[in-house]
Amino acid sequence: MSNIQAYLRPDSLEGALALLAEHQERARPLAGGTSLIFSHPPRVEVLVDLAGAGLDHVEHAETGGVDIGSMTSCSHLATALRGRQLDKSALTDALATLYTPVLRNHITVGGNCVMVYGWSHLPVTMWALDARFMVVSHKAKPRDVDADTFFERHPLRWLGAGELLTQITVKSPAEGSGSAFLKFGRDKSDEGIASVAVSLRLQDEKVASARLVVGSTRPMPQKLDDVAALVVGKRPSKEVFAEAGEAAAKAVVASDNYLGSADYRRHIVASLVRDALAKATQRAGGAA
Ligand SMILES: Cc1cc2nc3c(=O)[nH]c(=O)nc-3n(C[C@H](O)[C@H](O)[C@H](O)COP(=O)(O)OP(=O)(O)OC[C@H]3O[C@@H](n4cnc5c(N)ncnc54)[C@H](O)[C@@H]3O)c2cc1C
Known part of the structure; x- marks a missing residue:
């Protein structure tokens, strides 16, 4: 931390944006601090704490969707989703297994989405749920970014100096979705050896649409559209989901690390894809 020369704690979003604009590449927003305190580029000398920026909120739309302020902690979000439409979803599954309860009190939803690591839960989940991301800066117009764009490259590579993620919106699950x-x-x-998030919609007892994202097998998550397409138009069944699992294992890019070989991870992906599709189907009111 020897290169940090200033810790600033503005009491509004406008104040935070003005400070980030002023200090540009020398500044970084500070969210939960769980990764920023360990690693930041040497040129970073100013930390702008977002704690007073008014970004810690969870707002439920009447339709069941949810707007999540980027400074909302993972534990706050898990509590706020209880008994709501997104309870028993990929989002609550991911929050419940995201490291330990103590860390979940600190890790913010925004920080987890922006600072993508191989083990990160929310990028995998938010991508599968087709979330939207509001990015704002001091002068430019706010950008409403879709999940495909947000996770296409590491967000820290394309977010401009002075840009902040302020809100993540997860839409209401449609009728027959899980x-x-x-x-x-x-x-x-x-840390996951592999992880998988799936969302799907059933119509007339068939899978009408599906999204499938694999995490942990390499630094960035991977959205496997061709594999998801294999289940669309079919009746959910163990055989269909096992076939999708095998296809995912072939399609996914995996690397060796201290937790397992690339082949082992692919093997795990096959089982996780099969089981996640079955669980999502059950939640959508179908049977596999
Ligand atoms: C021991 C340990 C184990 C962990 N295990 C897991 C795990 O299994 N799964 C998992 O998902 N996570 C895990 N995490 C958390 C993860 O690795 C990151 O530390 C965490 O997601 C970062 O979130 P934060 O709120 O603390 O962000 P910070 O550390 O404050 O910031 C991270 C980066 O994002 C930027 N940033 C933060 N918020 C914004 C914003 N709103 N707009 C623009 N930029 C922003 C910061 O400038 C910084 O560059 C673990 C963390 C630790 C310490």
């Missing part, structure tokens, strides 16, 4: 997030690790809270 989603699930599954992670396989050495224990419940440990």
Whole structure:
């Protein structure tokens, strides 16, 4: 931390944006601090704490969707979703297994989405749920960014100096929809050897649409559209989902690390995809 020369805590969003615009590449927004305190580029000398920027909120739309302020902690969001439409979804699965309860009190939803690591839960989940991301800066117009764009490259590579993620919107699950997030690790809270998030919609007892994202097998998550397309138009069944799992194992890019070989991870992906599709189907009111 020796290069940090100033810690600034503005009491409004406008104040935070003005400070980030003033200091440009020398400044970084500080959210939960759980990764920023360990690693930041050497040129970063100013931390702009977002704690007073009014971004800690969860607002439920009447339709069941949810607007999540980027400074909302993972534990706050999990509590706010209880008994709501997104309860028992990929989002609540991901929040429940995201490291430990103590860390979940600190890790923010925005920080987890922006600082993507191989083990990060919310990028995988938010991408599968087709979330939207509001990005604002001091002078430019706010940008409403879709999940495909947000996670196409690491967000820190395309977010401009002075740009802030202020809100994540997860839309209401449509009639007949279900989603699930599954992670396989050495224990419940440990870094995933592989993880999978799925969302799908059933119509006339067939899968009408599906989104499938694999995480943990390399630094960035991977959205597997061709694999998701394999289940669309079909009646949910163990065989269809097992076939999709095998296809995902072939399609996914995986690397060796201390948790397992690339082949082992692909093998785990096949099982997770099969099981996540079955869980999402069950939540959508169908049977596999
Ligand atoms: C021991 C340990 C284990 C962990 N295990 C897991 C795990 O299994 N799964 C998991 O998902 N996570 C896990 N995490 C959390 C994860 O690795 C990151 O530390 C966390 O997601 C960062 O969130 P934060 O709110 O603390 O962000 P910070 O550390 O404050 O910021 C991270 C980066 O994002 C930028 N940033 C933050 N908020 C914004 C914003 N609103 N707009 C623009 N830029 C922003 C910051 O400038 C910084 O560059 C773990 C963390 C620790 C310490």
